[in-house]
Amino acid sequence: MKQQVRLFSGAAMRHRFTLVELLVVIAIIVILAGVLLPALSSSRDSARLALCLGNIREVTLMHLFYADASNGVFCPAWDTNFSSWESSSNHRGPGILSRVVPDSSAASGRVFECPVAKSALYTNLAWTARYAGYGMNYLLSFSEPSAQPPNYRICRIQNVKMPSRLVLLSDTACFLAGSDGRPSPTAYLYNPSSGKGGYSDFRHSGKCAVSFVDGHVSAWTDFTPRPPDSSGWENRVGYLAPDDAIYDPFRKAPDQAPPEDNPEPEKIHVEDVPILISPGPVPADIAPKISPGPGN
Numbered sequence: 001m002k003q004q005v006r007l008f009s010g011a012a013m014r015h016r017f018t019l020v021e022l023l024v025v026i027a028i029i030v031i032l033a034g035v036l037l038p039a040l041s042s043s044r045d046s047a048r049l050a051l052c053l054g055n056i057r058e059v060t061l062m063h064l065f066y067a068d069a070s071n072g073v074f075c076p077a078w079d080t081n082f083s084s085w086e087s088s089s090n091h092r093g094p095g096i097l098s099r100v101v102p103d104s105s106a107a108s109g110r111v112f113e114c115p116v117a118k119s120a121l122y123t124n125l126a127w128t129a130r131y132a133g134y135g136m137n138y139l140l141s142f143s144e145p146s147a148q149p150p151n152y153r154i155c156r157i158q159n160v161k162m163p164s165r166l167v168l169l170s171d172t173a174c175f176l177a178g179s180d181g182r183p184s185p186t187a188y189l190y191n192p193s194s195g196k197g198g199y200s201d202f203r204h205s206g207k208c209a210v211s212f213v214d215g216h217v218s219a220w221t222d223f224t225p226r227p228p229d230s231s232g233w234e235n236r237v238g239y240l241a242p243d244d245a246i247y248d249p250f251r252k253a254p255d256q257a258p259p260e261d262n263p264e265p266e267k268i269h270v271e272d273v274p275i276l277i278s279p280g281p282v283p284a285d286i287a288p289k290i291s292p293g294p295g296n
Contacts, residue, residue, distance in 0.1 A: 171209045
């Protein structure tokens with residue numbers, strides 16, 4: 001019996017790891033983790049970018065449906081009731097676009113939420129924005145960022161001769177007072193000559209989700225820094241281009257007539273386009289033109 005115990009103990013001793021072997025195993029695990037974690041992080045970033053591009057594509061289609069229903073006029077950035085294109089005035093309900101172009105995803109606010117913005121931009125606010133993350137090109141509604149309703153500058157999609165080069169939506173961010181210099185969500189995208197933001201936010205590892213008036217989307221990488229300030233984030237939050245060429249549908253050189261393929265803004269009263277400031281039901285004569293969004 002004693003001999004059997006000794007034999008068993010000897011076998012157990014022969015299968016024990018030495019301290020050196022344990023350290024070698026730990027070192028291998030650390031090396032593998034160092035190799036695999038960046039790849040996993042890159043895959044996660046790619047997945048988030050793909051989801052973001054899908055979201056912004058769906059919202060872009062909603063904008064195009066809106067323009068089709070309103071004789072080519074783009075959805076206004078915001079209205080006299082302080083509702084913006086993507087949300088109500090308290091940021092917790094649907095905005096002008098969702099009320100005119102119903103969409104099951106938009107009703108929940110899901111398509112308006114960039115997955116990176118939701119985790120990175122909302123945390124420095126006292127309230128949680130249900131609809132935020134993407135900004136609409138402000139110059140599709142107004143002549144400059146300081147303009148407000150009802151002083152709209154009407155732009156019709158049929159007058160845009162190069163829709164593939166006119167930005168409609170972008171990942172955006174701004175810097176609010178009291179945000180400790182960290183980016184916050186905004187629904188508006190401003191042009192470089194304004195010198196202010198909403199800025200484009202290159203939050204997807206140096207890429208920015210962007211859509212254009214022709215409906216295509218892009219993971220934009222051409223970053224233009226914004227004017228220096230004390231906010232920081234100089235390498236992530238800026239503009240899509242150094243000038244207004246891809247922002248302004250009526251852009252022209254100083255002291256020159258507008259090009260033939262881009263006419264002057266229409267001289268039109270906002271009352272002539274009721275859909276602009278009426279976030280309620282769509283008029284019966286244009287309702288059939290609106291296609292249901294995905295999932296409806």
